[in-house]
Amino acid sequence: MGERGRGWAKVLLVNILLFAPYFNKREFPQFALDGVVVLFCLSFAGVMLLSRAVYSVFAALILIVNVVYLHILLHWGGPVEERFSLVLESPTRESLEYLGTYLSGIDAFVLLYVLGCLVAIGLICRSRVCSTPLLRLLALMPLIVLAVLVSQNTRAMKELALITLPNVLIEQPTRMRHLLEREKALASLPARQVDCVSDYANVVVVIGESASADHHVLYGYDGGWRSELEALDFARFSAISPSNQTRYSVPIMLTAATATSFGRFYAEPSLVSELKACGYRTYWLSNQDRSGKQDDNAASMGREADISLFISDEKRSWRSKRHYDEELIDKIKLINAESGSMKKRAFFVHLVGSHFNYFRRFPPSFAPAPASSSEAYDISIRYTDKVLRGLFDAFPKDGLLFVYCSDHGELLSGDHMGHSFAPSHQNEYRVPFLVWSSQPDRLTQLRQYVDGKVINTESFDHVVGFLVGLESDLHQISFSRLVMDASQQVVNYDSLENVPFRPPATLSARR
Numbered sequence: 001m002g003e004r005g006r007g008w009a010k011v012l013l014v015n016i017l018l019f020a021p022y023f024n025k026r027e028f029p030q031f032a033l034d035g036v037v038v039l040f041c042l043s044f045a046g047v048m049l050l051s052r053a054v055y056s057v058f059a060a061l062i063l064i065v066n067v068v069y070l071h072i073l074l075h076w077g078g079p080v081e082e083r084f085s086l087v088l089e090s091p092t093r094e095s096l097e098y099l100g101t102y103l104s105g106i107d108a109f110v111l112l113y114v115l116g117c118l119v120a121i122g123l124i125c126r127s128r129v130c131s132t133p134l135l136r137l138l139a140l141m142p143l144i145v146l147a148v149l150v151s152q153n154t155r156a157m158k159e160l161a162l163i164t165l166p167n168v169l170i171e172q173p174t175r176m177r178h179l180l181e182r183e184k185a186l187a188s189l190p191a192r193q194v195d196c197v198s199d200y201a202n203v204v205v206v207i208g209e210s211a212s213a214d215h216h217v218l219y220g221y222d223g224g225w226r227s228e229l230e231a232l233d234f235a236r237f238s239a240i241s242p243s244n245q246t247r248y249s250v251p252i253m254l255t256a257a258t259a260t261s262f263g264r265f266y267a268e269p270s271l272v273s274e275l276k277a278c279g280y281r282t283y284w285l286s287n288q289d290r291s292g293k294q295d296d297n298a299a300s301m302g303r304e305a306d307i308s309l310f311i312s313d314e315k316r317s318w319r320s321k322r323h324y325d326e327e328l329i330d331k332i333k334l335i336n337a338e339s340g341s342m343k344k345r346a347f348f349v350h351l352v353g354s355h356f357n358y359f360r361r362f363p364p365s366f367a368p369a370p371a372s373s374s375e376a377y378d379i380s381i382r383y384t385d386k387v388l389r390g391l392f393d394a395f396p397k398d399g400l401l402f403v404y405c406s407d408h409g410e411l412l413s414g415d416h417m418g419h420s421f422a423p424s425h426q427n428e429y430r431v432p433f434l435v436w437s438s439q440p441d442r443l444t445q446l447r448q449y450v451d452g453k454v455i456n457t458e459s460f461d462h463v464v465g466f467l468v469g470l471e472s473d474l475h476q477i478s479f480s481r482l483v484m485d486a487s488q489q490v491v492n493y494d495s496l497e498n499v500p501f502r503p504p505a506t507l508s509a510r511r
Contacts, residue, residue: 017117018062021070059121065165070110084168179300182266196278197469198439201399203346208406209353213432215381225382228389237433240493241408242458243484244419244428249407251297253460259484271461272304275346284308286350287325324363325351329390354380356418374412400438406431413499424485426498442467449474456480
């Protein structure tokens with residue numbers, strides 16, 4: 001092998017080192033093929049078309065991203081961009097505390113990895129990897145393949161940490177500015193009081209995560225289990241979500257924003273403030289992170305509540321790096337015990353529900369280890385059903401309004417699973433929408449008005465507003481078929497593909 005051949009061998013070695021962290025079948029099983037394409041397209045084409053110096057800078061930038069990715073993945077698990085966003089949004093002192101808390105012996109392996117990559121990059125700088133005109137021409141071919149993959153909106157490409165982490169940096173100023181403007185706009189609104197016709201002692205609004213009506217036995221799914229809610233006579237509505245992403249669907253559900261006018265979210269209060277103006281003491285209890293790419297908007301609404309609690313902020317046991325939704329039941333029981341005879345309370349409970357990774361959404365003691373991702377998803381739905389029953393039982397039934405609706409649905413078909421697709425699928429929007437009321441008059445009026453039609457949960461706030469007596473006009477309830485996909489394009493639900501459920505051959509899911 002000549003000197004140039006050895007130079008190319010060293011480039012191959014560096015590429016293997018740089019991209020090895022992304023061949024992680026547990027967290028990112030869909031990246032195998034796309035990772036190989038990225039490796040050859042970016043790295044080899046870069047060397048052929050440019051120079052050793054430019055390639056070395058490129059490799060060093062990848063290495064920096066890899067260090068952040070590996071540190072978060074080893075200590076927290078994915079998705080890494082949420083934790084990266086959390087560090088960026090925190091004060092410097094808190095960020096340093098974070099790093100101090102989550103530095104351990106396992107980071108020594110990351111350090112060894114970095115040193116190995118630096119040595120390999122140094123070897124390339126001392127090698128001859130000069131390319132010929134023919135190689136430069138051949139280098140255009142993989143770049144064309146890369147352009148095609150990007151143009152086809154390949155999910156695995158878009159979710160690679162090499163892309164998502166820099167995007168967090170780019171999007172951060174805009175996202176934070178919008179949220180700060182929202183807080184200023186809400187702070188400038190005059191305090192007000194309104195009357196609620198229905199005098200509920202407790203209003204409980206539970207927002208699910210990634211729960212599909214297609215996989216719930218209350219909606220006809222043959223899952224081999226019985227719902228613990230079946231005997232409670234919940235009103236069941238057919239519904240579609242206005243978006244297939246949490247960061248848009250939840251704000252649209254709880255504010256005047258819609259799929260076609262999301263900007264209203266940044267200027268108007270949510271249902272949390274509406275119930276507070278009606279005399280309710282409001283609580284926001286969440287098992288989702290306070291900060292992150294998927295839930296900053298939700299956290300902004302949480303700050304409107306009198307009491308806001310994110311159990312993900314609490315330090316985890318060394319035995320487990322995650323909280324399960326049933327912990328929210330204990331929090332509510334504690335609040336009930338401490339609040340005593342306090343009247344008129346409104347609880348907004350945000351579950352982590354059935355978000356991928358499905359295997360991590362229920363405790364191991366809840367069910368035998370599932371054999372596939374679709375089985376794990378079904379168990380997560382059944383676990384959510386148990387959590388809902390626990391939340392329901394935590395309140396006296398006299399004077400109770402209990403509402404459950406998921407933020408969006410989920411696609412489960414073969415090796416294509418998850419949500420936030422573009423183009424999207426009908427499966428990503430169909431959600432369970434359940435209501436129980438101790439004062440059935442308004443619920444009866446609602447059922448008669450809906451009359452089997454499909455509610456668009458962009459009017460979720462109007463449904464709850466009507467039930468508690470904030471509103472009297474049922475015509476504000478939306479049956480619109482317009483929804484938003486992951487590219488923020490508004491599309492007609494009826495024009496989207498409905499994908500039949502097929503159990504996957506292997507574990508594969510998309511975020």
